[in-house]
């Protein structure tokens with residue numbers, strides 16, 4: 001048993017070592033190695049097959065119910081699969097590392113204990129071709145279903161020129177309904193007036209009631225994780241910023257934190273506080289945006305306009321502090337790029353006063369106005385124990401009364417260990433609950449910003465760091481406005497990362513929210529799906545199902561057929577190209 | 578929760594007398610902060626030609642061109658259409674030759690290239 005401990009056992013690390021001791025007792029010589037690189041982190045390595053036993057123990061005996069993600073790694077001679085579990089009681093992020101041989105890339109799935117690992121394992125299968133035995137539905141997730149068999153783009157020996165896009169057959173999704181049925185498939189997305197997210201759902205409806213929902217998120221996969229490997233760590237910051245347009249700051253924070261862990265540098269306190277402040281700016285603008293969108297989804301555009309007008313306040317402040325309205329670009333490896341001046345502090349305080357007043361008004365309206373409550377109360381009920389099983393994150397799980405928040409469970413990525421704040425929850429378990437949580441979080445964020453301005457330490461805002469990052473690996477996460485954002489970074493001693501793994505909250509919330517749509521009206525589907533604040537990018541072709549005939553007639557169109565139809569349609573009406 | 582219709586009413590009435598929130602762009606313009614990350618400006622007299630800006634640019638918007646006016650014999654030009662205004666180049670430049678300015682009206686029918694040696698400070702891609 002190799003001990004890779006970098007920090008000796010101290011009183012501060014007693015939770016970390018408690019887990020290590022449990023694992024030692026359970027696995028004996030099967031615990032190949034372990035390390036505790038810093039507070040809140042435990043890494044254990046077990047042989048293939050024993051991870052199931054370890055996870056079973058963690059889940060059943062130690063109450064670890066949350067899985068952050070599953071990472072795949074290609075190490076030339078073998079694969080590695082990392083299961084990242086978060087122990088919320090002990091505040092420890094546990095990583096179980098399992099080496100998998102290349103000849104027989106198979107291991108047992110952990111979906112028995114962590115059903116929430118479903119999509120993550122599918123992603124690893126998709127990108128690396130590692131088979132998870134016992135997985136309920138192992139097929140491609142991010143790449144198209146028709147992507148050639150045996151091609152897995154994140155394997156190191158895979159190059160894009162091995163792959164000929166012309167050879168990939170166009171997607172011909174099979175009709176999902178049996179021939180004789182009264183059910184109807186409704187295509188929601190990628191271009192629906194109400195749901196602007198480019199994602200496609202096949203909603204199977206019986207009358208007006210949703211029977212089942214099949215999500216398709218595989219189109220237009222951007223390949224960011226591969227792109228990270230081809231850029232330097234510094235360029236990676238701006239890539240991370242563009243993973244999501246709205247959570248820009250929320251992504252750079254864990255990215256920079258993970259690289260700083262690898263470099264072993266500490267951000268100066270003032271830098272940490274400024275980072276945290278901009279993260280809260282980010283949360284405020286995202287939540288205000290969401291309140292607007294939610295109201296827009298139910299057709300209440302007055303409220304949409306009001307909340308977006310007030311969002312300008314926070315965007316202007318971001319502009320003032322960071323130099324741009326949405327992409328803050330304030331984090332850099334080793335600290336922040338800009339200091340704040342007294343004049344800016346004065347302006348931020350004034351902005352916070354306006355926002356506080358406005359947020360209180362919203363809270364009143366949200367809790368009282370029937371226009372909203374009629375559409376939100378009782379819609380999209382999600383059972384807290386189901387959400388816990390599915391490892392849901394963010395306002396979705398807090399809206400069902402489960403008190404989890406990465407800022408609270410693992411506060412070291414920012415200054416959250418020094419700042420007092422409440423984790424807002426609601427026990428309504430429905431869309432209204434998620435709404436209330438977000439409005440409460442707005443007030444909480446304003447308080448955090450005020451606290452930061454009152455207690456802003458003096459001194460430097462950044463430290464100089466070398467370009468080359470020593471070999472190693474680190475994980476970091478952040479509570480983005482939508483939930484947990486998770487980064488795993490492995491470096492190999494050069495100025496480029498070997499592997500960057502990103503996981504975003506929409507993935508964690510996708511399956512639970514789909515479950516909650518079943519049995520509700522079609523009209524509620526969009527609001528319900530919108531209540532997770534979805535953030536995806538994709539594209540699709542069209543399916544038409546004609547049920548007016550006695551025997552339903554189905555035909556599937558490809559992009560090309562669709563385009564031809566469009567041209568003919570216009571020509572028939574006298575349009576010329 | 579108290580359900581009632583019209584919790585919004587006082588808010589609506591209040592907003593009747595408020596100024597409009599939008600500005601009549603392009604006739605009115607909002608003032609941007611000094612440190613806004615807008616159009617690139619470049620001072621060839623300060624540049625040493627070290628090439629760090631081109632090395633760190635995440636979107637490959639900077640190209641080094643030969644010149645006799647800098648020490649290392651090259652200077653950067655910026656393809657504005659490719660730049661994403663992250664200001665990493667400004668930060669890494671050891672001599673402060675690059676500055677981002679609060680100029681944001683950059684739409685053009687042709688692709689603009691900021692080039693200190695061009696007569697107007699910029700030229701268009703052919």
Ligand code: SF4
Pocket residue numbers: 633634635636637638639655659660661662663664665666667
């Ligand atoms: S601002 Fe960013 S993208 Fe634009 S030239 Fe500079 S480094 Fe490149």
Ligand code: SF4
Pocket residue numbers: 623624625626627628629630631652653669670671672673674675
């Ligand atoms: S980093 Fe500055 S000094 Fe170096 S080439 Fe670029 S502009 Fe010139």
